[in-house]
Amino acid sequence: MSPTFDPKAPEGPDTYLQVISPDGTRHPCPELDEWVGDIDVPALEKLYIDMACIRRLDAEGTALQRQGELGLWAPLLGQEAAQIGSGRALENDDFIFPSYREHGVAYCRGVNPHDLLRMWRGAAPSGWNPYEVNMANQQIVIGAQTLHAAGYAMGLKFDGSAAAAITYFGDGATSQGDVSEAMVFAASYQAPLVFFCQNNHWAISEPVARQTTGHIADRAAGFGLATWRVDGNDVLAVMAATRAALAHVRTGSGPAFIEAVTYRMGAHTTADDPTRYRDALELEEWAAKDPLDRVAAHLDSLGADLGELKKRSESAADELAAGLREAITTMPDPTVDDLFAHVYSHPHQGLEEQRENYSNYLAGFAVQGQGTK
Incomplete structure (x- = not known):
């Protein structure tokens, strides 16, 4: 590490490699x-x-x-x-x-x-x-x-x-x-x-x-x-x-x-x-x-x-x-089923149970809504 390094000092061509300067001038850069x-x-x-x-x-x-x-x-x-x-x-x-x-x-x-x-x-x-x-x-x-x-x-x-x-x-x-x-x-x-x-x-x-x-x-x-x-x-x-x-x-x-x-x-x-x-x-x-x-x-x-x-x-x-x-x-909005898609590459019993439980949970809101009408 250079002892003169100042992380707050302005960055410029003396601290990095450059080909085109901010004013558009092309400078020789042998490394690049x-x-x-x-x-x-x-x-x-x-x-x-x-x-x-x-x-x-x-x-x-x-x-x-x-x-x-x-x-x-x-x-x-x-x-x-x-x-x-x-x-x-x-x-x-x-x-x-x-x-x-x-x-x-x-x-x-x-x-x-x-x-x-x-x-x-x-x-x-x-x-x-x-x-x-x-x-x-x-x-x-x-x-x-x-x-x-x-x-x-x-x-x-x-x-x-x-x-x-x-x-x-x-x-x-x-x-x-x-x-x-x-x-x-x-x-x-x-x-x-x-x-x-x-x-x-x-x-x-x-x-x-x-x-x-x-x-x-x-x-x-x-x-x-x-x-x-x-x-x-x-x-x-x-x-x-x-x-x-x-x-x-x-x-x-x-x-x-x-x-x-x-x-x-x-x-x-x-x-x-x-x-x-x-x-x-x-x-x-x-x-x-x-x-x-x-x-x-x-x-x-x-x-x-x-x-x-x-x-x-x-x-x-x-x-x-x-x-x-x-x-x-x-762009279509995602469906409820999309939440469970692509979690596993093959059918998974635990995931299917979660899908069913979540569907029943959402269905409960629909039933409650019908009961209040």
Whole structure:
């Protein structure tokens, strides 16, 4: 640990790897440049459109919760580059173990808007079939998904698969024992697993300075993991680091850890009020590092037609928003029987007894109601 480390000091290119600065300037980065050498102007425009779409997805999710259509929503505003940069670096057969905020990664995986919203509406205990998109359902328990990922990655190695696994979590989760245990297992078995920490600086109301006295990536190095610490608001830096980490784990060199230094611009969830614990000046500082603005500025310096690009991105975002709205209006409410479905893979006598008892219990209310008329 560096004795000069100050967890409250401003983050900048001297503390992490960066390819595109906040003003849109492209800087040489020997550690990362080779991994994004194929990203030309059209490819960068696609990344911009992706980020614009998930920003709109996030805004719609928040609005739907405020309108009473969702029970809760976990905003990702400000973390678009971290999710798109990493999500677009994955191969189709790589398996993802997310936390509850990776809506953008789910978007990259082609998860249907209907499936993305059903858990947050309370219409189902989970959203989608994990094996259709090679992505587990969103995990609410902090850090638990890292253990699932370690076990899956160990299985990949035992099977001789060329695929890798990746697990997402926030800075607060690194204080959970599950994350440390997952790194121990992954390192011990040299499992092909990438740990992806979105350090958004706030674990609900606890600042990252209370989670660590050093860089989070330094913890992973202590477990023997290869580490990258990158500007999480720089989509090219994130993509490059993820590609490099995936290449590392696929060679049998053991697990890797990426700390993407970003910022949660919104609330922890829609049940949270960040104005009670966060300084407005801090928010202003990070707003100047916006992931979309820097890509737009860089594209402008390359001569791209920003007006046409923004029209395309708005059209794609409108289409996505319409899909979300349609999903809400057509999503059926769960039935009583749904409570007992998929608990066991085969018929189970005890569960059937519970189903019958609950049906009789509900029927009793109907009988009482008839008797009072």
